[in-house]
Amino acid sequence: MEPSAAFDSPQALADALTGTAYLADEGLATVTWLAHRLERPLLLEGEPGTGKTALAEALAQLQGVPLIRLQCYEGIEASQALYDWDFPRQILHLRAVETAAAANRDGHSVGSSEDLEAELFDERFLQARPVLRALQEAPCVLLVDEVDRADDEFEAFLLEVLSTWAVTIPELGTVRARTPPLVVLTSNRTRELHDALKRRCLYHWIEHPGLERELAIVRARLPEVAETLAREVVEVVQQLRADEGMVKPPGVAETLDWARALAALGHSRLDPEVAAATMGAAVKYREDAERVRVALDRILTR
Known part of the structure; x- marks a missing residue:
């Protein structure tokens, strides 16, 4: 089921995403709907924890298709995203052929080097990495995180693959997607991406949500959390984000983690002592923890 076919408007897509507990605003719903309708990759930037990865997960769930994730890191190479050959299995196959030939079992011979090479680079020895899998298994959602x-x-x-929806394997030929996968690329903007990729x-x-939207997200994702506790957690997080001195303000993911932790401990309200004991779910830097400890009494005892 494709969003462009199943949903006649961005609002219809947003409503459907709400059923997966993902709340998309008008701008995000519109660009997501257009990405699938126009068969264009979707590039999402924003602070960590604002729901970029979660959108790809929600889209895969909504469509009932596989989510294939490529986690990027410093030094990643094309082969780690595309394919590799199963070298140990190739060696085992080669030894089996040599053993059979030596024993002349059933008149078997090694044959020409070209035939043997063709056997070694058969598709059964191919290890498909995320990008190749996405082309082979589409329709799917490919998350380039x-x-x-x-x-x-x-x-x-990436630009070449996203332009052609195809890759060439010298030993096997060209693999082309029958249906282009829905590609979601995420960036925390630790560096600027090149214009060529952005143009594609x-x-x-994705901004941090306002108070009411973030509260709605917590209520949708964590219905077991008491309404009073959910509101108090969201209010505290909103104020922490307003502190420009924080190294890394908490994102929505941290809000959810904090509310989940408090509920697991059986709390229905947030007070300074409880907040200080559990804030490791929301704050990940020592410098921020010190600032939050000082601020908690002021925030929660107004």
Whole structure:
């Protein structure tokens, strides 16, 4: 089921995403709907924890298709995203052929080197990595996560694949997607991506949500959390984000983690002592923890 076919408008897609507990605003729903309708990759940038990865997961769930994830990191190479050959199995096959030939079992012979090479580079020895899998298994959602961690050469490789929806394997030929996968690229903007890649994509910056939207997200994702507790957690997180001195303000993911932790401990309200004991779910830097400890009494005892 494709969003462009099943949903006649961005609002219809947003409503359907709500059923997966993902709340998309009008801008995000529109660009996502267009990405599938126009068969264009979707590039999402924003602070960590704002729901970039979660959108790809929600889209795969909504469509009932596989989610194939490529986690980028410094030094990643095209082969780690595309394919590799199963070298140990190739060696075992080669030894089996040599053993059979030596024993002349059933008149078997090794044959020409060309025949043997063709056997060794048969598709059964091919290990498909995420990009190749996405082309083979489409329709699917291909999540290229934290693409800003990769280098320029890897960006160029991605650009070529996203332009043609095909890759060439010298030993086997060209693999082309019958249906282009829905590609979602995420970036935390640790570096600027090249214009060529951005031009190939539809772009959207995901902001931290406002108080009411974030509260709605917590209620949708964590219905077991008491309403009072959910509101108090969201209010505290919103104020922490407003503190420009924080190294890394908490994202929505941290809000959810904090509310989940408090509920697991049986709390229905948030007070300074409880907040200080559990804030490791929301704050990940020592410098921020010190600032939050000072601020908690002021925030929660107004």
